[in-house]
Amino acid sequence: MLAALLGSTNKERVLVYLASRERGYAREIGRFFRAPLYPIQRAMESLEAAGVLCSRPVGNTREFDWNQRYPARQELRRLVERALSLYPRDLREKLQIVRTRPRRKGKPL
Numbered sequence: 004m005l006a007a008l009l010g011s012t013n014k015e016r017v018l019v020y021l022a023s024r025e026r027g028y029a030r031e032i033g034r035f036f037r038a039p040l041y042p043i044q045r046a047m048e049s050l051e052a053a054g055v056l057c058s059r060p061v062g063n064t065r066e067f068d069w070n071q072r073y074p075a076r077q078e079l080r081r082l083v084e085r086a087l088s089l090y091p092r093d094l095r096e097k098l099q100i101v102r103t104r105p106r107r108k109g110k111p112l
Contacts, residue, residue, distance in 0.1 A: 004086045013038065013046035017067075019090070021056070022083040023098040026068035028061075035097075055079065 005019075006012040020032045033043045047067050050056045057070040069076055087095060 004089060005083065011042075011046055011049075013042045014050060015086075017043065017046050017050060017056075018079075018083045019087050020098065021067065021069060022080060022087055023095075024101055026066055028064045028066050030064070 005015040009015055009018070016036045016038065017032055020027050020035060029044045029047055030040055032038075032047075033040045036043075047056060047058075051058055051067065051070075054070055054073050055076075056067045058065045058067045060066075069080065073079075087098070
């Protein structure tokens, strides 16, 4: 939906993911969208170079989130959230689920 505006489907994926989960890293986003890692990394680096995102090292990974100093951050975020509201419901629900620990063995879904 925003790919034509942003110039890349992967930039849209990165921004949609970060709009719903606040922060993330390239491999996590690539796995979620079943996309190759390298294009996601390039999109994240491009958005960081533009000042939209910022990153910090967390262990061996680089975690990205919204740059608080980007002047149009609120407007861009609202645009991305509006685009997210037009995504299929099941994808929006999957984006809301944030699991950081493994599920207990035998626990029902």
